[in-house]
Amino acid sequence: MSKDHINVGLIGFGVVGGGTARILAENAETIAKRVGAPITVKRIAVRSLDRARDFAVDPAILTTRPEDVTDDPEIDIVCELVGGMDPAYDLVMRAIKNGKNIVTANKEMMAKSGNALLHAAEQNGLDFSFEGSVAGGIPIIQPLKQALAGNKFRKVAGIVNGTTNYILSKMTSDDADFADVLAEAQAKGYAEADPTADVGGFDAQYKTAILASIAFNSRINLADISVEGITKIAKRDIEVAKDLGYVIKLLGIGEDLGGAVSVRVHPVLLPKSHPLASVNDVYNAVFVQGDAVGDVMFYGRGAGSMPTGSAIVGDIIETARNIRSGSTGRMGCTCFDSKPAVGVDQLEAKFYVRLVAHDRPKVLASIASVFGDFDVSIESVVQRALPDGDAEIVWITHKAIEANLRSALDVIGRLKFVAGVQNSIRVEE
Amino acid sequence: MSKDHINVGLIGFGVVGGGTARILAENAETIAKRVGAPITVKRIAVRSLDRARDFAVDPAILTTRPEDVTDDPEIDIVCELVGGMDPAYDLVMRAIKNGKNIVTANKEMMAKSGNALLHAAEQNGLDFSFEGSVAGGIPIIQPLKQALAGNKFRKVAGIVNGTTNYILSKMTSDDADFADVLAEAQAKGYAEADPTADVGGFDAQYKTAILASIAFNSRINLADISVEGITKIAKRDIEVAKDLGYVIKLLGIGEDLGGAVSVRVHPVLLPKSHPLASVNDVYNAVFVQGDAVGDVMFYGRGAGSMPTGSAIVGDIIETARNIRSGSTGRMGCTCFDSKPAVGVDQLEAKFYVRLVAHDRPKVLASIASVFGDFDVSIESVVQRALPDGDAEIVWITHKAIEANLRSALDVIGRLKFVAGVQNSIRVEE
Numbered sequence: 001m002s003k004d005h006i007n008v009g010l011i012g013f014g015v016v017g018g019g020t021a022r023i024l025a026e027n028a029e030t031i032a033k034r035v036g037a038p039i040t041v042k043r044i045a046v047r048s049l050d051r052a053r054d055f056a057v058d059p060a061i062l063t064t065r066p067e068d069v070t071d072d073p074e075i076d077i078v079c080e081l082v083g084g085m086d087p088a089y090d091l092v093m094r095a096i097k098n099g100k101n102i103v104t105a106n107k108e109m110m111a112k113s114g115n116a117l118l119h120a121a122e123q124n125g126l127d128f129s130f131e132g133s134v135a136g137g138i139p140i141i142q143p144l145k146q147a148l149a150g151n152k153f154r155k156v157a158g159i160v161n162g163t164t165n166y167i168l169s170k171m172t173s174d175d176a177d178f179a180d181v182l183a184e185a186q187a188k189g190y191a192e193a194d195p196t197a198d199v200g201g202f203d204a205q206y207k208t209a210i211l212a213s214i215a216f217n218s219r220i221n222l223a224d225i226s227v228e229g230i231t232k233i234a235k236r237d238i239e240v241a242k243d244l245g246y247v248i249k250l251l252g253i254g255e256d257l258g259g260a261v262s263v264r265v266h267p268v269l270l271p272k273s274h275p276l277a278s279v280n281d282v283y284n285a286v287f288v289q290g291d292a293v294g295d296v297m298f299y300g301r302g303a304g305s306m307p308t309g310s311a312i313v314g315d316i317i318e319t320a321r322n323i324r325s326g327s328t329g330r331m332g333c334t335c336f337d338s339k340p341a342v343g344v345d346q347l348e349a350k351f352y353v354r355l356v357a358h359d360r361p362k363v364l365a366s367i368a369s370v371f372g373d374f375d376v377s378i379e380s381v382v383q384r385a386l387p388d389g390d391a392e393i394v395w396i397t398h399k400a401i402e403a404n405l406r407s408a409l410d411v412i413g414r415l416k417f418v419a420g421v422q423n424s425i426r427v428e429e
Numbered sequence: 430m431s432k433d434h435i436n437v438g439l440i441g442f443g444v445v446g447g448g449t450a451r452i453l454a455e456n457a458e459t460i461a462k463r464v465g466a467p468i469t470v471k472r473i474a475v476r477s478l479d480r481a482r483d484f485a486v487d488p489a490i491l492t493t494r495p496e497d498v499t500d501d502p503e504i505d506i507v508c509e510l511v512g513g514m515d516p517a518y519d520l521v522m523r524a525i526k527n528g529k530n531i532v533t534a535n536k537e538m539m540a541k542s543g544n545a546l547l548h549a550a551e552q553n554g555l556d557f558s559f560e561g562s563v564a565g566g567i568p569i570i571q572p573l574k575q576a577l578a579g580n581k582f583r584k585v586a587g588i589v590n591g592t593t594n595y596i597l598s599k600m601t602s603d604d605a606d607f608a609d610v611l612a613e614a615q616a617k618g619y620a621e622a623d624p625t626a627d628v629g630g631f632d633a634q635y636k637t638a639i640l641a642s643i644a645f646n647s648r649i650n651l652a653d654i655s656v657e658g659i660t661k662i663a664k665r666d667i668e669v670a671k672d673l674g675y676v677i678k679l680l681g682i683g684e685d686l687g688g689a690v691s692v693r694v695h696p697v698l699l700p701k702s703h704p705l706a707s708v709n710d711v712y713n714a715v716f717v718q719g720d721a722v723g724d725v726m727f728y729g730r731g732a733g734s735m736p737t738g739s740a741i742v743g744d745i746i747e748t749a750r751n752i753r754s755g756s757t758g759r760m761g762c763t764c765f766d767s768k769p770a771v772g773v774d775q776l777e778a779k780f781y782v783r784l785v786a787h788d789r790p791k792v793l794a795s796i797a798s799v800f801g802d803f804d805v806s807i808e809s810v811v812q813r814a815l816p817d818g819d820a821e822i823v824w825i826t827h828k829a830i831e832a833n834l835r836s837a838l839d840v841i842g843r844l845k846f847v848a849g850v851q852n853s854i855r856v857e858e
Contacts, residue, residue, distance in 0.1 A: 217462065296729035
């Protein structure tokens with residue numbers, strides 16, 4: 001007989017936990033009809049019982065012992081919302097051993113140990129869902145696993161970090177420096193006091209690992225993902241890119257190169273006509289290329305109490321339906337392949353290079369000749385005189401092997417008439 | 430014991446049927462791993478056995494009798510891909526009575542009779558999926574029913590007809606007239622010889638009925654949807670809109686007004702910053718507003734053999750998983766509410782009005798005064814002298830009840846110094 005009531009336990013009651021509880025309460029009637037049974041939050045494990053909270057619940061359901069959630073025989077679904085590896089991983093494993101279906105938004109845990117967790121859930125015939133771990137409220141994991149599952153995916157590319165997208169958008173719209181916008185973002189609460197995880201690209205690295213693992217059915221190790229953040233992006237790069245018809249975005253990219261995969265996080269120059277180019281401020285978007293569907297894009301809010309809560313509740317609803325139809329575990333881990341990773345050095349890409357040189361005869365020709373020595377051919381070059389007698393030279397290369405470009409820039413950087421290579425950024429098409 | 434092989438039968442082997450068979454064949458290995466069992470096309474009902482086809486299959490599986498598909502005891506999933514009501518509806522009902530799970534891309538059948546079909550499938554414990562019926566390959570129906578199911582939806586708004594979006598995009602980019610672009614689209618095969626279903630908005634009406642029914646959990650009757658196509662959009666309207674910071678798009682819109690719903694298809698002026706504004710050419714996109722998730726958008730190809738085939742195969746894969754886990758019918762018809770429809774006349778909207786008047790003193794004031802008589806207040810007005818001594822006057826109103834605006838335009842159109850009201854178009858925010 002199918003269960004006529006679903007009990008949920010939350011571990012963690014911060015921003016996302018609060019949003020989750022609020023949605024389950026405020027939309028309880030609609031959700032019950034969509035599921036065919038009511039869903040109740042039965043227990044919430046918190047760090048401290050007497051902290052003030054955005055969304056108030058009956059204090060009787062709060063506990064400081066997460067085991068009261070993982071071990072409660074009446075709880076059907078455990079939502080892990082504390083983040084990080086410790087104690088999240090052990091608690092989730094404990095819950096799985098106790099026969100609980102899992103919903104989590106924990107990107108770090110999924111990127112580092114998703115494999116072990118998904119297999120444990122599968123062996124126990126349980127659902128394990130993590131839609132909220134990537135791009136907040138935007139449905140992307142379910143669509144990759146379900147509606148788009150007929151496709152072989154060639155590429156996933158996402159703006160998956162709101163902080164860096166906010167900073168780059170502001171630098172673009174206000175013609176402002178990185179440091180100033182970062183300070184403003186910190187003041188507004190859009191960036192952490194220690195912004196490294198965001199501006200260094202490491203938050204995006206976790207999310208890209210998850211996206212690429214699902215798209216390519218192959219577990220992507222964090223160590224195989226090259227990561228470059230946005231700290232080197234200057235106001236001038238954004239200005240020059242704009243003149244050339246591009247915007248600068250931080251993308252998490254996974255590509256299937258015909259068996260091997262390349263997964264990486266780095267800034268790119270993106271043509272203004274690209275669907276991702278107009279995704280601004282704290283919005284996220286994930287662009288997917290499938291062999292059948294072609295280009296699709298998913299756009300929305302990548303973080304926040306209610307958007308991420310929406311993803312959590314979506315997973316709870318699906319799990320509840322599976323519990324009621326006796327089909328939990330119907331879709332297990334999809335990482336059945338093991339595709340080798342290709343280092344970013346071996347990839348071909350177009351590059352934007354901005355450098356400053358002394359403004360003397362033959363400088364342009366000499367630099368161009370070094371590019372040529374390393375098999376890097378040039379698509380366009382723009383030279384501009386600087387007030388101090390130097391010249392800024394901006395190059396867009398044709399597709400070149402990245403290692404060759406790096407070698408060329410090494411040599412160019414040591415030419416005596418080159419004051420400095422300011423930046424080199426990949427150009428997406 | 431779970432089925433170790435899933436058999437599919439197709440009814441219809443045209444553009445979408447060919448794409449479906451191709452994807453199932455070319456991606457067979459990946460799909461089998463994702464499902465846990467191989468999926469085979471066992472039988473295909475066609476109109477004529479000897480027509481040349483884009484994708485060749487073993488002729489032995491072709492039949493001209495659709496009953497060979499609906500009645501085959503070895504077939505698990507029947508895909509109806511012939512379109513229209515007759516004979517599709519009867520064939521699908523027959524297949525349901527024979528215990529077949531259904532996948533269809535038939536927008537007309539779903540908009541007209543989705544309720545009866547979904548209930549019949551539900552009573553028989555069968556899956557019934559129709560992702561391909563709206564916006565081709567773009568996942569939208571699954572996300573609304575699953576990942577976003579925690580939300581109460583306030584609004585869905587979609588560019589769901591590729592032909593009209595192509596025509597409007599071309600009129601905008603090439604500064605061209607409707608008739609010329611339509612002729613070009615017909616030559617390219619983007620528009621039918623009889624383009625009424627597309628340019629009249631009726632194709633979008635079916636799709637909007639489906640979207641709104643799912644979003645609002647209430648069956649939307651076609652008769653309750655007001656429909657206006659793009660035939661009245663002049664090159665000049667697009668030009669003026671552009672100057673004012675807008676683009677013109679044909680949208681299918683559903684809104685929950687707090688219990689009652691408004692569903693309609695009509696052209697709108699959309700601010701250039703709106704996510705839907707940069708969706709061009711044959712691309713489709715659906716914009717959704719949920720109370721928890723906020724704004725999300727789904728973008729991609731809305732038609733074509735492989736994109737729509739991608740949606741069909743995604744539905745087949747989900748159904749196959751449900752068959753294997755014994756949970757077909759786990760998600761039934763979600764139209765459990767019955768919300769009254771509000772006529773478009775009763776809605777408030779901002780309007781763009783373009784009219785031509787004789788260029789004489791007090792003309793502007795007289796017209797403005799008529800607007801005022803009908804409670805329509807004006808946000809902005811731009812007057813431009815025409816070569817022949819007349820003046821073009823473009824008005825953007827504040828929010829006004831549509832019926833009031835229509836009454837005002839009736840009176841204005843009969844003023845002796847007004848040569849004609851050229852167009853009035855809703856302005857979206």
